[in-house]
Amino acid sequence: MSIKNKKVAILATDGFEESELSSPKKALEEAGATAVIVSPKSGSIKSWKGTDWSKEYQVDMTLSEANADDFDALVLPGGVINPDQLRKDDKAISFVKSFFNGKTQRPVASICHGPLTLINADVVRGRRMTSYDSIRKDLENAGAKWMDEEVVCDQGLVTSRNPNDLDAFNSKLIEEIDEGRHKIV
């Protein structure tokens, strides 16, 4: 499976769960893709690890500089604080929405609390998904069909529950990028 020449945006801000960004980034790069950290902030963003702040990660491109059309896929890491910021950022919401636009969707993978941002982008209705269990009710109230599985894939939308699911999450993400755009049926 080769995803060489594919360009993947990882959208995050302060408070993202460290492994939920670093692990998919590493897996994508090992598979030959380019992973680009996109953020509302310039400079660096601070990761979260379990119960406290962890190290800073360099932002490759701000949302103002990024054009969603340049990317083949999108990754939304979790962390409690990160999506709480992203979901109220208009630029972040329109960036996310554009991956779902039209009759086809580009692969979007989100883990843990990451899917909160998808609620604000109005893209979860009728979709099979999973997430961290605390936000299950918010996804169901937004119309998602929530399932308790390590990875759920619904026509290019890949979701997982928590960092323990990262291996399955990364594999499914790479598989979906290899398949390319998904026609919504």
Place this chain on the structure above:
Amino acid sequence: MSIKNKKVAILATDGFEESELSSPKKALEEAGATAVIVSPKSGSIKSWKGTDWSKEYQVDMTLSEANADDFDALVLPGGVINPDQLRKDDKAISFVKSFFNGKTQRPVASICHGPLTLINADVVRGRRMTSYDSIRKDLENAGAKWMDEEVVCDQGLVTSRNPNDLDAFNSKLIEEIDEGRHKIV
């Protein structure tokens, strides 16, 4: 206005926004009430202040020890991390639900991200409420009528947006406790 002899539970766990617990607690005590910090955890709980952890607060009573019927009102502080824990704790949810049981409701006041726990307690449908803006959509999807005001009061349910609203929040909370149980019409 006197709320002497009234006993108020403040339900919180690690990651509550410090002022959203300390400020209502002080206001309740100055008005003559007893404020009791109730938590799933025993010992102490760690507060959050703006962008980092702050000092620890002594837990007065664990959820296992507490009987909701002993309290005249309930306060749910915010903080991003605190309600994310509480909302998936079965004991916390049944404690919250019991303030809404029957034909009357005891005053319940919640601020910022605190109302997330009310979503899991299934008590927001049809109620006029406010909250921190990031969770507006989750409250609306759960059936609440969300309003952008410093304090919203709907038949004993008092909600505010963020720490800047604390003066209005505390005054309305004390007024509602003074009025006592609210008949749901």
